[in-house]
Amino acid sequence: MTQKLKVGIYWAASCGGCEIATLEIAENILKFIEVADLVLCPCIADFKYDDVRAYPDGYIDVCFFNGGIRNSEAKEIAELLRKKSKTLVAFGACANWGGIPALANLYTKDAMIERSYITTESNDNPQGTLPQTSYKMPEGELHLPKLFDSVHKLDDVVDVDYYVPGCPPVAKQIWSCIEAIAAGKLPPKGSVIGVGDKSVCDECPFEKKTEGVRISKFKRPHLEKPDLTKKAELNNKPQCLLEQGFVCMGSATRSGCEAQCLKANMPCRGCYGPAEGVEDQGAKIASAIGSLVDSQGNSERSAEIVAQIVDPVGTFYRFGMGNSMLRVKKL
Amino acid sequence: MTNPRIGVYVCHCGTNIAGKVKVTDVVEHAKKQPNVVLAKEYKFMCSEPGQAMIVEDIKKEKLDRIIVAACSPLMHEKTFRKALEKAGINKYLFQMANIREHCSWVHEDGAAATEKAKALVTGAIYRAQYVEALNDREAPMNPATLIVGGGIAGIQAALDIADSGRQVYLVEKEPSIGGHMAQFDKTFPTLDCAACILTPKMVSIGQHPNITLLSYSEVEKIDGYVGNFKVGVRMKARYVDPKKCNGCGDCWQKCPAWRVEKPKGDKKVVHNALTLGPTKAIYMPTLQSVPNVPVIDKKSCIYFKNGKCKICVKACQKDAINHEMTDVVMDIDVGNIIVTTGFKTFDVSKMPQYGYGKLPNVISSIEFERMNCSSGATGGQVLCQNGEAPKSIAILHCIGSRDKEHHEYCSRVCCMYALKFAHLVKEKTGAQVYDFYIDMRAAGKGYEEFYNRLLEEGVRFIRGKAASVTDYAVFPEEEGKLIVRCEDTLVGKVRRIPVDMVVLCSALEANADAPEFARLLKLCQGKEGWFTEKHPKLAPVSTASDGIYIAGCCQGPKDIPDTVAQASAAAAQVLTAIAKGKVQIEGVGAEIIEEKCTGCKICNDMCPYKAIEFDAVKHKSKVNDALCKACGTCVAACPCGAIKAKHFTDEQIMHEIEGVLYDAKL
Known part of the structure; x- marks a missing residue:
């Protein structure tokens, strides 16, 4: 019998959702433990960093790394895991492009800390205490990891072999990745795996009209319901949510999730990232939506309509800020 | 994949480039870039020996990417692409770096310009690694042409093309062709009669075997592309069958309803109705109408109001009138389109300081033209509203032109037609003429001479834009007169000049439906609404849409000679395209x-x-x-x-940017 695969799962700047999603493979977990041993997973097992440091280089067969690089600890462990792993996989939106935490890249580190520790309405911090990287105690000096100026994606700091997008990646795709790894059937290095090759529209239960539909009012999914009685002429499916005015990222987002959100009548949030060959997902959807605005050739009207999109950067770059052409806000 | 073999050629363009940019430095820099096999400089790359050098190097050094750093690709991209084809490689493997217009011509500092030239060349080199061979395609060319607008431009272009034996469809939205020129009496500076020179051409249009005249019609739909346009034309119901009608006039003589009534009471002349009438409900637009077929004005026709009358039907011996006629949409296939939709005159009531519409005897230039026309309502006499000839007239230039509130541009023709007006007034009434001008713009063949002639004819020229026209008399001699207030800039004083009639020389402006029409034809409009030519100097009648040409005032204000020249130019372009027989895409x-x-x-x-x-x-x-x-x-x-x-893939563009920023410190 061949040796079992040694699998590591690590979280950096992330929420833990990727681990939960991994558990969603359900009964396949039994098959998983038949072929693999976990050698690191801070979420569910008590491995220490020193345990990892003690592994020989290349000891870990596959490391699923989720979360972005927010501080010096994440960078250090990313470098360590790169050394210890034969295959390093950027797992989930945050490791791929920074994810939700990277929205902080719109602000400077100082502005972010001030908001978090001083001006947030629920804070009770009369002395204005801020986190320090070191603190002298009678017992000796304490160290905390240093916060970086912005959130980076994993491949900004180390070489990455494969990319699995999603927030979180859907269980079915996770399992297909594990199967492919176990069978040794992997595409060329640098590939995005566990995805489809088109955009979410390909799997979407809605359909656009053939021509002539323009958006004159943007709607938000928690305030208004999509109209499911409106049908597209083409195949009688309900009319595309984007056309109905809901900002849907689907057309600019890689397929693979089986359009789960849309099947629940919610517009796509774009967590599977840009389609193959596209650099900047937010820029793509911005130009696509821009081209749908019912401007009637009037720039004022067009500006009024576009102004209805609440938090455009946060919407278009909800997961992609760490990979955006937009950079830290200039002061 | 084997590495590309790049040849870089840096042009001196005489001293145009070499006078500022250190060409040798750029060449040395290019040599160090990836996959550059050779880099050379030459005095004039576009010259015969320059091109021959490229051809020879391609053959000898097996180059498969060529970069020429010289002028704008608009200027010479075609030249060098031909050289590549001559040497047997695909013309799209050529890349141009513009180090003249984008560099040497616009920078003062030679050292910095040299650095910029290096960056531009590096961008071209980086991009060239990723360019791909592409193939042109061909489509057949339909030899028929659509001309939209039957003014003098459309008429000229139609005749030029039709005379060469090609089919022309001439679409005119009014019941008759002729446009603005048909409304004029005389033309400047020769003072020859507009009708005498235009009418023969209009008649030729109606009789030409190769011209299908679609008057009282509008283009509704355009599909297709150069060589193969499909056009939908709506022929509006004129309620008279042109095939049966012989233009005898029995119908309108008997018609009891007026479209534009004759003046009544004190008003002997209704100036603002001059452009229309007086005419009956069934009317001939002008005596020289082509086609010579009347049309029924639905608004004033009694039958359309209450379903009774039809006196005209009884009067017509040819049985040509049919009130049940409906619009007909006709589909036509053409290869090229010439747009000659002309202009409209500025609505002078937008400038209330001149009193148009409120004060009697303040009239617009086009009304003055109609009054002078011998076939017009006054038989060509210049008359005030009370039917008397004016003793003094003020002619005000630049109404709506050269005015940032309205149109910043000069309408080009107003100075000259104002001089013509002054002459006509002098000739017909002997009245005193005051001509208020900002600058006298008489640039044209025989124009300055015409101005001198008017100076000798005793017209009082006052340099200064008229500020206002009022009937409020301050001095006794102003009683019952129109008073023009103006700063006479030569005297340096504000003057008040009492006159009997004021003519407002209104600006020429783009048609109200120009934006709609531009959308239909995919034409571009400038900020003033005129259709935009492909190149202001080198392609004045072509447009950004292949196979669509513009001529005459729809492109910008111009006089009759320029309009006719443009129309013939557009016709020549179309005939060239037809002669090729195929469309290269x-x-x-x-x-x-x-x-x-x-x-x-x-x-x-x-x-x-x-x-x-x-x-x-x-x-x-x-x-x-x-x-x-x-x-x-x-x-x-x-x-x-x-x-x-x-040819503009993300890969190509991103690498070009990377190349341009090769020495950027990030």
Whole structure:
């Protein structure tokens, strides 16, 4: 019998959702433990960093790394895991492009800390205490990891072999990745795996009209319901949510999730990232939506309509800020 | 893949480039770049020996990418592409770096200009690694031509083309062709009679075997592309069958209803009705109408009001009148289109300080033209509203022109027609003429001489734009007169000049329906609304849409000689295109990568040339190569990167940027 695969799962700047999603493979977990041993997973097992440091280089067969690089600890462990792993996989939106935490890249580190520790309405911090990287105690000096100026994606700091997008990646795709790894059937290095090759529209239960539909009012999914009685002429499916005015990222987002959100009548949030060959997902959807605005050739009207999109950067770059052409806000 | 073999040629352009940029430095820099096999400099790359050098090097050094750092690609890209073809390699493997217009001409500092030239050349080199061979395509050319607008421009172009034996469809929205020129009496500076020179041409249009005249018609729909346009023309119901009507006039003589009534009471002349009438409900637009067929004005016809009358039907011996006639939409196929839709005159009531519409005897220039026309309401006499000849007239230039509140541009013709007016007034009434001008613009053959003639004829020229016209008398001699207030800038004083009549020389402006028409034909409009030519100097009658040409005032204000010249130029362009027999379509364009397209249809409506179709069976969009103009709109709009801009791929552009920033300190 061949040796079992040694699998590591690590979280950096992330929420833990990727681990939960991994558990969603359900009964396949039994098959998983038949072929693999976990050698690191801070979420569910008590491995220490020193345990990892003690592994020989290349000891870990596959490391699923989720979360972005927010501080010096994440960078250090990313470098360590790169050394210890034969295959390093950027797992989930945050490791791929920074994810939700990277929205902080719109602000400077100082502005972010001030908001978090001083001006947030629920804070009770009369002395204005801020986190320090070191603190002298009678017992000796304490160290905390240093916060970086912005959130980076994993491949900004180390070489990455494969990319699995999603927030979180859907269980079915996770399992297909594990199967492919176990069978040794992997595409060329640098590939995005566990995805489809088109955009979410390909799997979407809605359909656009053939021509002539323009958006004159943007709607938000928690305030208004999509109209499911409106049908597209083409195949009688309900009319595309984007056309109905809901900002849907689907057309600019890689397929693979089986359009789960849309099947629940919610517009796509774009967590599977840009389609193959596209650099900047937010820029793509911005130009696509821009081209749908019912401007009637009037720039004022067009500006009024576009102004209805609440938090455009946060919407278009909800997961992609760490990979955006937009950079830290200039002061 | 083998590495590309790049040849770089840096042009001196005499001293145009070499006078500022250190060409040798640029060459040395280019030599160090990846895959550059050779880099050379030469005095004039576009010259015969310059091109021969490229051809020879391609053959000898087996070069497969050529970069010329010289002028704008608009100028010489074609020249060098031909050299590549001559040497047997695909012309799209050529890349131009513009180090003249973008560099040597616009910078003062030679050292910095040299650095910029290096950056531009590096960008071209980086990009060249990724350019691909492309193939041009061909489509057949339909030899028929559509001309929209039957003024002098459309008439001239139609006759030029039809005389060469080609079919022409001339569409005119009014019941008769002739346009503005047909409304004039005399033309400047020769003072020959407009009708005498225009009418023979109008008649030729009506009789020409190769011209199909579609008067009282409008273009409604245009599909297709150069060589193969499909046009829908709506022929409005005129209620008179042109095939039966012989133009005898029995109908309008008997017609009891007036479209524009004759003046009544004190008013002997109704100036603002001069352009229309007086005419009956069934009327002939002018005595020289082509086609010589009347039309019924639905608004004033008694039958259309209460279903009774039809006196005209009884009067007509040819049985030509039919009140039940409806609009007919006709589909025509043409290869080229000439747009000669002309202009409209500025609405002078927008400038209330001149009293138009409120004060009697303040009239617009076109009304003055009609009054002077011998076939007009006054038989060509210049008369005030009370039927008497004026003793003094003020002619006010630049009403709506050269005015930032209205039109910043000069309408070009007003100075000259104002001089013509002054002459006509002198000739017909002997009245004193005051001519208020800002600058006398008499640039044209015989124009300055005409101005001198008017100076000798005793016209009082006052340099200064008239401020206002009022009937409020301050001095006794102003009682019952119109008073023109003006700063006479030569005297340096404000003057008040009492006159009997004021003529406002209104600006020429783009037609009200120009934006709609521009959308229909995919024409561009400048900020003032005129249709935009492809190049202001080198392609004045072509447009950004292949196969669509513009001539006359729809492109900008101009006089009759210029209009006719442009019309003939456009006709010559069309005939050249027809003579080629085929349409060459550039290999550059958008291509939808089928495997990546999800059929989201975002691109479908975006295309300004309607080149994208949706294939419902495959559930994918598709670009029609013949229609695509490579504008890139769909490429930007495609949210999943499924559309490739051939010759402008993301890869090519990103590498070009990288090259331009080769020494950027990040």
